[in-house]
Amino acid sequence: MEFGLYQTLQLLGALGLFLFGMKVMSDALLLLAGHRMRRILAKMTYNKFLGVSMGFLITSVIQSSSATTLMVVSFSNAGLLTLTEAISVIMGANIGTTITAWLITILGFKVSMSVIALPLCGLGFLFTFSKKDQLKNLGSFILGFAVLFIGLQFLKDAMPDINQNPEILEFLNSYADLGFASVLLFLFIGTVLTILVQSSSATMALTLLMTAEGWIPFELGAAMVLGENIGTTITANLAAIVANFQAKRTARAHLIFNLLGVIWVLILFYPFMRMISWLAVQTGSDSPLVSAAAIPVALSLFHTVFNILNTFLLIWFIKPIARLVEWAVPEKIAPVRGIDEPKYLNKRMLKFPETAIATLVSESKHLFENAVFEIVTHAFNIHRDDLRSDIKAKKVIKKTEEDLKVNVRELYLTKVKTIYGAILQFATQAQSSLKLTSIQNNRIMEIKLANRKMVEIIRHTREVNRNIRTYSTKDNPHMKKEYDFYRRLMLTHLRGIFLPIPPDDDSSYNKDLKKLRTKSLEKLTKQNDEIDRLIREDLITTMMASSLVNDFDHLHDLIENLVTVAELLYCRSDILLMPGFPESEETLHVA
Structure with a gap:
């Protein structure tokens, strides 16, 4: 043949x-x-x-x-x-x-x-x-x-x-x-x-x-x-x-x-x-x-x-x-991206659920450790180098009494909003295009929740920053003392979150976060008695009292949200996700 x-x-x-x-x-x-x-x-x-x-x-x-x-x-x-x-x-x-x-x-x-x-x-x-x-x-x-x-x-x-x-x-x-x-x-x-x-x-x-x-x-x-x-x-x-x-x-x-x-x-x-x-x-x-x-x-x-x-x-x-x-194959340094561009998000990472989740976590951590960290520290009139140093909190607060003149809304628009939107879009694409297990889908929901909490952190920070700028320069020593306490508490809290961040999941870090949340909230609650004393003794005006009480609530939410974000990103915690969370971007309510 x-x-x-x-x-x-x-x-x-x-x-x-x-x-x-x-x-x-x-x-x-x-x-x-x-x-x-x-x-x-x-x-x-x-x-x-x-x-x-x-x-x-x-x-x-x-x-x-x-x-x-x-x-x-x-x-x-x-x-x-x-x-x-x-x-x-x-x-x-x-x-x-x-x-x-x-x-x-x-x-x-x-x-x-x-x-x-x-x-x-x-x-x-x-x-x-x-x-x-x-x-x-x-x-x-x-x-x-x-x-x-x-x-x-x-x-x-x-x-x-x-x-x-x-x-x-x-x-x-x-x-x-x-x-x-x-x-x-x-x-x-x-x-x-x-x-x-x-x-x-x-x-x-x-x-x-x-x-x-x-x-x-x-x-x-x-x-x-x-x-x-x-x-x-x-x-x-x-x-x-x-x-x-x-x-x-x-x-x-x-x-x-x-x-x-x-x-x-x-x-x-x-x-x-x-x-x-x-x-x-x-x-x-x-x-x-x-x-x-x-x-x-x-x-x-x-x-x-x-x-x-x-x-x-x-x-x-x-x-x-x-x-x-x-x-x-030498290490190739990635080109410097604009401050409003995602660093890790890449469509090629949508091939597998594991790579998509790892990319989302990396991008979210980068946003948290850089833009969010910078906005919060500057909004509380704290230099990032001082926060990372061994200088005692009281000395840091005295050292940085000047107004850093930070514009929280502008920082949000330039450093956070675009990346936050890209993270939500990437996460939604992963959920719609990949076959995810319930555990993987829940993990992506956790990451989206962590990012929404970051936006909330910035919103609360902006409200507190407005009064820090107002009362740090006013003559009333009681108000200055109260806002210095808020600044000192936030500095200690930020140190507890950002200085010991582990490279991988770390159970000891998770335990430290829980202790930090409890300790910071206890300090804040005790300070509430001091606000009541100032009001009773007529040492502050009603407008001042209103600012302190409102910022007390903002600080309470800041402490909670900062720990929650750290738990979600670094500890894979079993925090239960409440049903009905909106999937779209939560608008930052700032004027």
């Missing part, structure tokens, strides 16, 4: 069907277990061995090393994973991808899946009619699984028979008898094929079929597998082109790790092949150097042994690899 254009199109169609089945299966698995996998990935990679285990587990479950790697790149971009953690996960993903090769080898070559593939399609299709998302996703997985093996069967049927097309063998033999140069050539072919089809699993299936049909010997099939390990890194590197330097470093680390593995195997190539042949015989199979039928199992064995040994050898060099990558 002559192999012409029609047969070539059949081969491409079979490959397309295989890839489609793989994609449907992988996407369904991501929907079934992806959120759990991502949560595990974000929380359980602090140890390199644990990171390898997580990479292996996730890739084994979702059946796509590319999906795992893209996930890792996205998490690095959002700051959820450090470079060393990301490298360990990628190492595990390389081992996890060997499961796919065994799946194809055992079910595609040892068992005739085509017999049950069509019934599986029917079963999966029935599940897709379910009203439950889990059953729908399960149905899609079964459909993808069945289509994958139907595609594999078509691939096997579309592969030209060497006996009927001896010219193919003659053509390949001209490139297969070049010694080690042939190994390098087929390594390059494996790399290019994987880049073109963007799936190491598809290239692996083609390689297994080529060796099973007797097109190429075991050694050249192994060379193609090595090429696939290089080609599969291109997906992550392409995704990292538009990402930050952290994501670029992760993608480069993947490439370097796989390149180092290929290099040492090439150095020991022929002894390594003999070892795999020996292992294959020991496991009850024929030698792949003798029988073409034994090559698929031997190639899967080679793929597994190579990735396990490569990980075992290089896991001890994660830090040197990280330093090499840091040198190759």
Whole structure:
């Protein structure tokens, strides 16, 4: 049978069907277990061995090393994973991808899946009619699984028979008898094929079929597998082109790790092949150097042994690899953004719920620690440097008695309003476009609530600032003393919130915040007795008394809101969200 254009199109169609089945299966698995996998990935990679285990587990479950790697790149971009953690996960993903090769080898070559593939399609299709998302996703997985093996069967049927097309063998033999140069050539072919089809699993299936049909010997099939390990890194590197330097470093680390593995195997190539042949015989199979039928199992064995040994050898060099990558991809300082521009919000972070939430938290913390902190301190006539210093509160208040002439409304309009609106928009997009668990949705609601509380803080601050400016310059010593107390209390409160901010969730910080709230409110409540005394003894006018009482309420709300925002952003507290909170921006009521 002559192999012409029609047969070539059949081969491409079979490959397309295989890839489609793989994609449907992988996407369904991501929907079934992806959120759990991502949560595990974000929380359980602090140890390199644990990171390898997580990479292996996730890739084994979702059946796509590319999906795992893209996930890792996205998490690095959002700051959820450090470079060393990301490298360990990628190492595990390389081992996890060997499961796919065994799946194809055992079910595609040892068992005739085509017999049950069509019934599986029917079963999966029935599940897709379910009203439950889990059953729908399960149905899609079964459909993808069945289509994958139907595609594999078509691939096997579309592969030209060497006996009927001896010219193919003659053509390949001209490139297969070049010694080690042939190994390098087929390594390059494996790399290019994987880049073109963007799936190491598809290239692996083609390689297994080529060796099973007797097109190429075991050694050249192994060379193609090595090429696939290089080609599969291109997906992550392409995704990292538009990402930050952290994501670029992760993608480069993947490439370097796989390149180092290929290099040492090439150095020991022929002894390594003999070892795999020996292992294959020991496991009850024929030698792949003798029988073409034994090559698929031997190639899967080679793929597994190579990735396990490569990980075992290089896991001890994660830090040197990280330093090499840091040198190759230097830290790029982000361009200075305008004071009214978000620093972290990026549409690319809307790919996963975890990255979207991490981005929202980072942007909200940046707003709280910079704009809100600056507005509150200046509104209370306190220099930020003095607040961060060890100078006692009384001395700071005496030192900064001059009016800092801060315009709270202008600062809100220039430094807060636009960013606040962008945070709410980003959060709403995440809630509407991503499949969120109830916990994830509640977390986004907490972040939105924290931002609304920040706006309330600024509104209360503006009201207090007006009277601080008025009575700090008036002659009534009683009013000046009361407002100095308000300033001193706020300085102490701000120090308790901003000076010990932890880099990560910290239970001790949460306890300190609760103590701070109680202590500050107790001090404020005691001062209420002093206001009553001033009114009784006629030491202040009714207008002055009204200002003090109103600002007492504002200060009470400021103390509460500052602690609440800190709890929501830094402690993931279990504060209950009241139903019916408006989703749109709460207008800042200032004249």
